[in-house]
Amino acid sequence: MAAPITSIKRTERTEMEVQQEKLADLQKLMAEQEESLQKIMEITGELHSIGALDALQAMLQAKEKIAGIAVGQVSREPVTNMLNNLLAAAGTLTAIDPATVQQLSQSVQQGLNEAEKGVTEGQKIxxxxxxxxxxxxxxxxxxxxxxxxxxxxxxxxxxxxx
CATH class of the missing domain: 1.20.5 (Single alpha-helices involved in coiled-coils or other helix-helix interfaces)
Structure with missing residues (x-):
């Protein structure tokens, strides 16, 4: 009969072994995604050459100032009025039957065509x-x-x- 197991030995990997495993996984992933990585590198190269990355970096560094300006602009009365009007208009449009809106739209188009024809012909009534x-x-x-x-x-x- 075999001797009973009295202790379990855990093999702990060293920091170097963990890093080696991560590097191997990353290398494998890079090999699998080579084409995608090349495209990403081309895109970032183009963004860098036109200065977009520098602008983005500056924006990130000034994010608090930019956020303050954006909040200030959005909270202005004309902007809040516009947003409230858009929401009210959207609510009105959702309450109307789409078939009615389509028929009314087509009728308006046809009416505009007739009106334009009458104007070009110089009709008087x-x-x-x-x-x-x-x-x-x-x-x-x-x-x-x-x-x-x-x-x-x-x-x-x-x-x-x-």
Missing amino acids: GVLQLMKSVNDPDINRALTFGMNFLKGMGKGLNDSAE
Whole structure:
């Protein structure tokens, strides 16, 4: 029968052995990624030649000053107003059905094309022609849409005033 194990010997690697192992791993990784490393070296070389690395280094050294300037600029009233308006506009756009926005956008484009055509042709409209045009189904549809839009907008303005 074999003798029982009474002690376990741990082999501890020296600092030199750990460094040698890390260097071997790094060497292996570099060999596997040779093409990528060459591209990175080319990119950094180009950045250095145009002075971008020097500029980046200067920016990193002045990071606190730059951060202070950026915070000062962002906290100005016009910038905060712009951000608030962007958020409000985004909220409005998310509440509208995309199909409606697309149809309205196409209608506006078509209307602009017709308006441009009328301007280039030098069309003039008299009062009688204006009254007759209300019976045109396309004009009537646009007028009805506009009137309903204005009615809804007026209701919204009334709700916000209360």
